[in-house]
Amino acid sequence: TGSSRPQRILKAVQKNATKGDPQSVISAIDYYCRHKEWAMNVGDDKGLILDSVLTEVNPSMALELGTYCGYSSVRIARLLSPNSKLITVEFNPAFAAIARQIIAYAGLQDKVTIVEGASGDLIPKMKERFGLKSFDFVFLDHWKDRYVPDTKLLEDCGLLRKGTVLLADNVICPGAPEYLKYVRNNPRYESRYYPSVLEYTKAEDGLEKSVFLG
Numbered sequence: 001t002g003s004s005r006p007q008r009i010l011k012a013v014q015k016n017a018t019k020g021d022p023q024s025v026i027s028a029i030d031y032y033c034r035h036k037e038w039a040m041n042v043g044d045d046k047g048l049i050l051d052s053v054l055t056e057v058n059p060s061m062a063l064e065l066g067t068y069c070g071y072s073s074v075r076i077a078r079l080l081s082p083n084s085k086l087i088t089v090e091f092n093p094a095f096a097a098i099a100r101q102i103i104a105y106a107g108l109q110d111k112v113t114i115v116e117g118a119s120g121d122l123i124p125k126m127k128e129r130f131g132l133k134s135f136d137f138v139f140l141d142h143w144k145d146r147y148v149p150d151t152k153l154l155e156d157c158g159l160l161r162k163g164t165v166l167l168a169d170n171v172i173c174p175g176a177p178e179y180l181k182y183v184r185n186n187p188r189y190e191s192r193y194y195p196s197v198l199e200y201t202k203a204e205d206g207l208e209k210s211v212f213l214g
């Protein structure tokens with residue numbers, strides 16, 4: 001049988017990027033997915049917004065829900081300060097295996113921990129597993145109907161602190177309407193919408209940034 005799309009993305013990174021150079025890994029994936037075959041990375045347009053929010057937050061502990069090939073894991077980890085960490089959760093073991101190789105190719109394996117499984121099962125175990133108090137930053141990019149239940153789970157597990165920033169991808173396309181309702185009409189969050197486009201297309205999409213007020 002043939003290769004998978006994630007395997008082809010890894011090949012493109014190995015062919016076109018420089019080992020240990022995260023920006024070249026990002027550019028290689030963006031080039032491949034814009035000109036060869038589309039893939040559901042956050043992409044370069046929304047990626048610039050992700051970069052700016054990350055630079056502003058400068059998280060010590062970051063969580064990503066939805067690793068896929070590790071494109072946004074590389075975008076996030078390359079901007080983390082020394083000793084800061086990213087935990088990224090991926091449901092699909094084949095995706096996780098590719099992401100591990102792409103993150104390692106970028107030289108960011110010491111900053112990123114990939115955890116395989118369902119967010120609903122893993123979130124309640126995070127404190128004990130990683131000895132962490134709370135997350136400073138959460139990037140939501142997994143099943144869009146899990147954004148609300150997992151945000152509530154993070155609250156209930158005491159994994160959010162006053163000032164934790166949640167950044168949600170795809171709030172327009174494919175869309176996360178319940179999530180927008182949840183964070184926008186909630187006195188415990190201060191939300192702002194960043195309009196952009198669906199990765200590698202001209203379709204409307206955007207990111208929602210929500211600060212947990214405690």
Ligand SMILES: O=C(NCCCOCn1ccc2cnccc21)c1cc(-c2ccc(F)cc2)cc(O)c1O
Nearest residue numbers: 040065066089090091117118119141142143173174
């Ligand atoms: O579906 C998308 N992402 C989610 C993947 C599965 O995530 C599953 N998953 C990953 C961890 C994890 C943990 N627990 C449960 C499920 C968990 C997604 C989809 C599109 C898209 C837009 C237009 C289209 F025509 C088609 C697709 C764009 C995006 O940017 C996306 O992010």
Ligand SMILES: [Mg+2]
Nearest residue numbers: 042141169170
């Ligand atoms: Mg996405």
